[in-house]
Amino acid sequence: MAAFADDFLIGLREWLAIPSIGVDPAHHGDVAASAHWLAEALRRDGWPDVRVWDEGPALPAVYACWPAADPDAPTVLVYGHHDVQPVDPVEQWHHPPFEATLVGEELFGRGASDDKGQVAMHLLGLRAHLAATGAQRPAVTVKLFVEGEEESGSPHLTRLLDDHRDDLACDLVVFTDTPLYGRDAPTVCTGQRGVYGAEVVFTGGTSDVHSGRSGGGVPNPATAIARLVAALHDEDGRVRLRDFYADVIEPTEAERADYAALPFDEAVWLANAGGAQGLAGEPGWSTLERVWVRPTAEVNGIHGGYTGPGLKTIVPARASVKLSFRLVPDQRPELVAEALREFVADHTPPGLHAEVIARGDGAPPYAVDISHPAVGAVRDALQAAFDQPVRFSRTGGSGPAALLHGWLGVPVVYLGATLPDDRIHAPNERVVVPLLLRGAEAAALLWRLLPERLS
Amino acid sequence: MAAFADDFLIGLREWLAIPSIGVDPAHHGDVAASAHWLAEALRRDGWPDVRVWDEGPALPAVYACWPAADPDAPTVLVYGHHDVQPVDPVEQWHHPPFEATLVGEELFGRGASDDKGQVAMHLLGLRAHLAATGAQRPAVTVKLFVEGEEESGSPHLTRLLDDHRDDLACDLVVFTDTPLYGRDAPTVCTGQRGVYGAEVVFTGGTSDVHSGRSGGGVPNPATAIARLVAALHDEDGRVRLRDFYADVIEPTEAERADYAALPFDEAVWLANAGGAQGLAGEPGWSTLERVWVRPTAEVNGIHGGYTGPGLKTIVPARASVKLSFRLVPDQRPELVAEALREFVADHTPPGLHAEVIARGDGAPPYAVDISHPAVGAVRDALQAAFDQPVRFSRTGGSGPAALLHGWLGVPVVYLGATLPDDRIHAPNERVVVPLLLRGAEAAALLWRLLPERLS
Known part of the structure; x- marks a missing residue:
């Protein structure tokens, strides 16, 4: 060589x-x-x-x-x-x-x-x-x-x-x-893992409004998008889309034993994870399992209303969230896409318009x-x-x-x-x-x- | 004249x-x-x-x-x-x-x-x-x-x-x-109404991380900020800060009767509320009462992660929300500020750092x-x-x-x-x-x- x-x-x-x-x-x-x-x-x-x-x-x-x-x-x-x-x-x-x-x-x-x-x-x-x-x-x-x-x-x-x-x-x-x-x-x-990504947009009015004059009387799209995101996981951190886990194949005992035998230095892993301050994730699974063999729903970006310096007392007209789902065998991006549309429809409050924008077909x-x-x-x-x-x-x-x-x-x-x-x-x-x-x-x-x- | x-x-x-x-x-x-x-x-x-x-x-x-x-x-x-x-x-x-x-x-x-x-x-x-x-x-x-x-x-x-x-x-x-x-x-x-405004910032790592490599294993500040916002109201739209309603003085019957007697054109009101598509708010109160004599918690802005075009599969390092509370007699901005700090502490998940930045003392x-x-x-x-x-x-x-x-x-x-x-x-x-x-x-x-x- x-x-x-x-x-x-x-x-x-x-x-x-x-x-x-x-x-x-x-x-x-x-x-x-x-x-x-x-x-x-x-x-x-x-x-x-x-x-x-x-x-x-x-x-x-x-x-x-x-x-x-x-x-x-x-x-x-x-x-x-x-x-x-x-x-x-x-x-x-x-x-x-x-x-x-x-x-x-x-x-x-x-x-x-x-x-x-x-x-x-x-x-x-x-x-x-x-x-x-x-x-x-x-x-x-x-x-x-x-x-x-x-x-x-x-x-x-x-x-x-x-x-x-x-x-x-x-x-x-x-x-x-x-x-x-x-x-x-x-x-x-x-x-x-596979991936499926989409953006969800909630729209209220055509322009931001004064939170004093109208606040309390109209739906707030930013609050609604936050509630959508909060509802996406249950208390155990499991994703609440319909049938999300139905097709998930769990790793074999041999695989889990191998993962458990790998050296894992939490401090080093966190440092490589953008300097994160602590581990988090689905109970019952190790960190390696959480990122290798378990599916996730992550907020990649969230935005709505005024985000400049100081305060601006408005009710935003619009708020949006970019979501991506990491998938494991045998989950299928197209079924996740369908379940997400349903989930958004179920979590759109009266008075707001919802749009789900798929970002490609995803990768299985x-x-x-x-x-x-x-x-x-x-x-x-x-x-x-x-x-x-x-x-x-x-x-x-x-x-x-x-x-x-x-x-x-x-x-x-x-x-x-x-x-x-x-x-x-x-x-x-x-x-x-x-x-x-x-x-x-x-x-x-x-x-x-x-x-x-x-x- | x-x-x-x-x-x-x-x-x-x-x-x-x-x-x-x-x-x-x-x-x-x-x-x-x-x-x-x-x-x-x-x-x-x-x-x-x-x-x-x-x-x-x-x-x-x-x-x-x-x-x-x-x-x-x-x-x-x-x-x-x-x-x-x-x-x-x-x-x-x-x-x-x-x-x-x-x-x-x-x-x-x-x-x-x-x-x-x-x-x-x-x-x-x-x-x-x-x-x-x-x-x-x-x-x-x-x-x-x-x-x-x-x-x-x-x-x-x-x-x-x-x-x-x-x-x-x-x-x-x-x-x-x-x-x-x-x-x-x-x-x-x-x-x-009075007002109190503050920004809440959740920080995870020092940089955004790849949602494939680390997603599922670290806390997501954008998800956490969404959960904080979602927890801010109960199902009836009432604000869940401690003792938020303790000092609220309700309007007299004479006032409520006067408000009810005022002409109210929902379509015109919505048009003036930034073209909102529907009313919303605390049950049991009319729209005018909701914006005049009831306190609120509104998201004025929310931000975290990638918000440009398309998708970027990251777990953000940081997410923030700008909140303002409209207050009615005899609520006091300083007590709301205190209750908000407590609420944020109670809703900060392990592995994230929380900061509450007050925007002035507010107005009673x-x-x-x-x-x-x-x-x-x-x-x-x-x-x-x-x-x-x-x-x-x-x-x-x-x-x-x-x-x-x-x-x-x-x-x-x-x-x-x-x-x-x-x-x-x-x-x-x-x-x-x-x-x-x-x-x-x-x-x-x-x-x-x-x-x-x-x-």
């Missing part, structure tokens, strides 16, 4: 210098440049089939395939993305976000962890795999699919999947956009069956690479795993080697380079294990 | 041209100019003792005294103000706000109704009184006290009252900053005893001037009546001739000129009635 490591770093730093901020149209040229950089790197590595899918409306995605020597070997599709988050507030970065800077073992730069570092890890993994086996071709057919719109919510992913159904056909997806639990506690992630949750042999293979590969026991974990965030599973009709397993405190989406994003090297080792091993495990 | 009316209008339009916006330091020179204009007008009218109190830190106030012929006659202090509200949004005015424009019977301009028009009404009233009695001196000693900081919440009023205790000594205050109930329903106002409520002979005199004077029955009303807004009562130790009665739909504090403020002329007639008569009624 060490033989390739210098090369790997030089390449990754080059790639990280391309500001492929997909959500910013001014950077769409950079997204294309990033795709072409990756395609060139893959060709340099010897991948026989490399293509940039730049057909619009999707931002450019990269596809590559390296067929196995054995035509009956399984086909694996590695999913990742090469678009990156914006860098604001840029003044909080200690190094320029697009001049990847190595400090000790840490490589700082936007995209270092999310997700260019992990994609590059797979390029390195395949070189290592071929070197270790001494073969010209991998033990499984490896396909790489690196989209350019993940940070935008993958709006055209289904279209890409549909347009390239044959290219993307596979027996297994290896999803490479999630972290390990911790540096000293490598884990195999087995699922992500996903979890892989931990008894699937591919999960065992990932675990064994990580255990060998990290030379220590590997437990199960999940991530509370959301992504297109369920979508890939649904469209491709195959299981999705997770292989990642980044850390929860890599500050993705924030200033000073970094990746710990030795972890990426171990991740590449794990990938190299995984390709060797899979033919037998999936047979 | 007609003889003076032209003069009156010319003078008032001149005064309204001075943009005495007290809350805007750029207009403090105009506040001084406005005070001096009034002083000159009083001198022109023959008031023997006219002074501008321009001693800082209070903006200039005007004091004048016209002693009665009979040294034993009662002394009346007329209270009003000459500062005006800002004019934003100025583009919504149909006429320039500081070029008083007469359209039919309506005079448009900032301050026309609130409160220069009503102060000018008293100048005219005294001229009419002297003309009607043929005397050189009024039947009561009339003192005029016109402050320049009412729209700023009268922050230095107690200091002025203290510094000029002898000048302001009187047997009765005539408060001239409230409206009639309606053009066809003249009323004598008998009280104003005030109501005059309707059996006081001065109230009867005002009623008789209005009845004579308007030539129709005059009922009792109140106003839901707040002002310094309780403060004047407390410092001067005398009853406060209300004499106003403006209308609730004069659009005070809003674009296109106007006053209906014939009503001001009738108000002046009522004042002229009141000075004649008072010596006997107060003897």
Whole structure:
């Protein structure tokens, strides 16, 4: 591995210098440049089939395939993305976000962890795999699919999947956009929460009114929106939408035992949770369970009336709340959307007009069956690479795993080697380079294990 | 009266041209100019003792005294103000706000109704009184006290009252900053609600956090602030602060009967209440009672988290709500402040920090005893001037009546001739000129009635 490591770093730093901020149209040229950089790197590595899918409306995605020597070997599709988050507030970065800077073992730069570092890890993994086996071709057919719109919510992913159904056909997806639990506690992630978001707006009159003259005689939309939010949870913090828990699949005892065995430092966890002053959540579940395997309803923003300095004695004409629900298998965003509309209708007081504005279709949750042999293979590969026991974990965030599973009709397993405190989406994003090297080792091993495990 | 009316209008339009916006330091020179204009007008009218109190830190106030012929006659202090509200949004005015424009019977301009028009009404009233009695001196000693900081919440009023205790000594205050109930329903106002305002801030962490990674495991300050607001009222809309209703004095049967007899057009009332779509409020009380004689708790503004376009899946670090309580006799702002602090402490969930920021000391409520002979005199004077029955009303807004009562130790009665739909504090403020002329007639008569009624 060490033989390739210098090369790997030089390449990754080059790639990280391309500001492929997909959500910013001014950077769409950079997204294309990033795709072409990756395609060139893959060709340099010897991948026989490399293509940039730049057909619009999707931002450019990269596809590559390296067929196995054995035509009956399984086909694996590695999913990742090469678009990156914006860098604001840029003044909080200690190094320029697009001049990847190595400090000790840490490589700082936007995209270092999310997700260019992990994609590059797979390029390195395949070189290592071929070197270790001494073969010209991998033990499984490896396909790489690196989209350019993940940070935008993958709006055209289904279209890409549909347009390239044959290219993307596979027996297994290896999803490479999630972290390990911790540096000293490598884990195999087995699922992500889904998400559904919507805004609720209550409107009273056409203008704010004086709280002296009219206050007490008209409904107050801000009070009503507060009551709606207060009614959203019961006293135990459970979400009160109709049938919200009906489809929830609880984690197995084995998973819960693994979560309980993970090191958990409350102070560190709180510090990483924005400096929160205390834990909170649904009784009967640990903090990790609350954020990994339990669904939530969160207020992302609330607004109504006068919010400037001092006081203005008005009854606001309008108040609104932005809500998002994190979902776990087998909850479905469309059912949550329906239940929310009902809930809002039930909590709209007379004299107010209610509007529910959906923010997209949401993303379904996903979890892989931990008894699937591919999960065992990932675990064994990580255990060998990290030379220590590997437990199960999940991530509370959301992504297109369920979508890939649904469209491709195959299981999705997770292989990642980044850390929860890599500050993705924030200033000073970094990746710990030795972890990426171990991740590449794990990938190299995984390709060797899979033919037998999936047979 | 007609003889003076032209003069009156010319003078008032001149005064309204001075943009005495007290809350805007750029207009403090105009506040001084406005005070001096009034002083000159009083001198022109023959008031023997006219002074501008321009001693800082209070903006200039005007004091004048016209002693009665009979040294034993009662002394009346007329209270009003000459500062005006800002004019934003100025583009919504149909006429320039500081070029008083007469359209039919309506005079448009900032301050026309609130409160220069009503102060000018008293100048005219005294001229009419002297003309009607043929005397050189009024039947009561009339003192005029016109402050320049009412729209700023009268922050230095107690200091002025203290510094000029002898000048302001009187047997009765005539408060001239409230409206009639309606053009066809003249009323004598008998009280104003008080007000107490505060902001409550809940803080969790030091920064917003990702609702996927941390959501479900940390308290959400926006949810907590919503629950606080939801808990503020019971199901009947009654305020749940400790002892909130303990000191509330209910209106007499005579008052309630008068309120019930007033014409009430729900559609018109709602249109004037910012186009509200329906009535709401405490069961068992009419709309007029809800805004006149019942206390309230209103959300004036609520804010937390992301409030821009689209969705941002965060748990906010901070959320806040601006609350104001309208109070009725004998509630006390300081007790409400104390009960609010307790209520917030009781509703702060673990892991959040709470802060209660008082917005000033508030204003106590005030109501005059309707059996006081001065109230009867005002009623008789209005009845004579308007030539129709005059009922009792109140106003839901707040002002310094309780403060004047407390410092001067005398009853406060209300004499106003403006209308609730004069659009005070809003674009296109106007006053209906014939009503001001009738108000002046009522004042002229009141000075004649008072010596006997107060003897």
